[in-house]
Amino acid sequence: MVLKLYAAPQAAGGTAIVALTLAEKQVPYELITVNMEAKEHKTPEYLAMHPFGQIPVIDDDGFVLYESRAICRYIAEKYADQGTSLLPKSFKERIIFEQAASVEATNFHPAIFKILMEAVGKSRRGLPVDQAVLDAAVAEFSEKLDVYEVILGKHKFLAGNEFTLADVFHFGYGPMLASYGVDVMTGGGRPNVTRWWNELMARPAWVKLKAEGVKSTQ
Numbered sequence: 001m002v003l004k005l006y007a008a009p010q011a012a013g014g015t016a017i018v019a020l021t022l023a024e025k026q027v028p029y030e031l032i033t034v035n036m037e038a039k040e041h042k043t044p045e046y047l048a049m050h051p052f053g054q055i056p057v058i059d060d061d062g063f064v065l066y067e068s069r070a071i072c073r074y075i076a077e078k079y080a081d082q083g084t085s086l087l088p089k090s091f092k093e094r095i096i097f098e099q100a101a102s103v104e105a106t107n108f109h110p111a112i113f114k115i116l117m118e119a120v121g122k123s124r125r126g127l128p129v130d131q132a133v134l135d136a137a138v139a140e141f142s143e144k145l146d147v148y149e150v151i152l153g154k155h156k157f158l159a160g161n162e163f164t165l166a167d168v169f170h171f172g173y174g175p176m177l178a179s180y181g182v183d184v185m186t187g188g189g190r191p192n193v194t195r196w197w198n199e200l201m202a203r204p205a206w207v208k209l210k211a212e213g214v215k216s217t218q
């Protein structure tokens with residue numbers, strides 16, 4: 001039975017990283033669209049799959065999983081022998097990968113989220129953006145990118161010279177910044193971060209997802 005992805009069709013947030021992982025691993029899937037405006041993610045049936053009532057969720061022949069980063073790890077492990085590798089195999093490389101994945105979850109993600117809450121969250125709710133709050137959030141995020149600049153000066157991708165899930169995890173929110181006029185990923189005078197980010201944004205699987213949105217491949 002084909003894997004089911006419960007999500008919205010927009011390639012954003014956790015849905016983006018799961019859809020990108022499926023594409024990089026060449027795993028066919030069926031998109032079950034969750035209508036969040038109709039609160040379909042808060043129905044008893046949906047909460048039985050995801051106790052926090054969020055997207056995305058996968059159902060792989062009865063194996064139900066939520067939390068996008070865990071889903072990506074599951075797909076990359078299960079389909080280790082097809083598509084892009086995404087997870088190193090040797091013990092030490094794997095631990096370095098986990099280090100990089102933690103950097104995304106505990107440094108990049110909380111800092112970028114503050115920017116998006118101000119820049120995107122407020123404008124979507126029709127509220128005025130507080131420029132001082134936005135500037136402070138961008139400054140905090142920029143300090144994280146200064147450290148990325150050092151790391152990415154040593155190797156091509158975040159966990160080494162291969163593209164891994166640690167890089168994939170940045171596609172959830174990173175691409176949204178430019179759409180909202182916050183050009184900090186490539187406009188901050190950090191050549192290593194700029195090179196890395198341009199390379200990520202040019203991945204064919206991402207270019208396709210961005211253009212077409214998330215849709216069933218089977």
Ligand SMILES: N[C@@H](CCC(=O)N[C@@H](CS)C(=O)NCC(=O)O)C(=O)O
Binds near residue numbers: 014041055
């Ligand atoms: N840590 C979760 C976050 C999931 C998440 O926040 N999903 C959002 C959409 S991007 C959602 O479903 N929000 C609705 C809600 O929290 O009620 C993951 O990575 O899967």
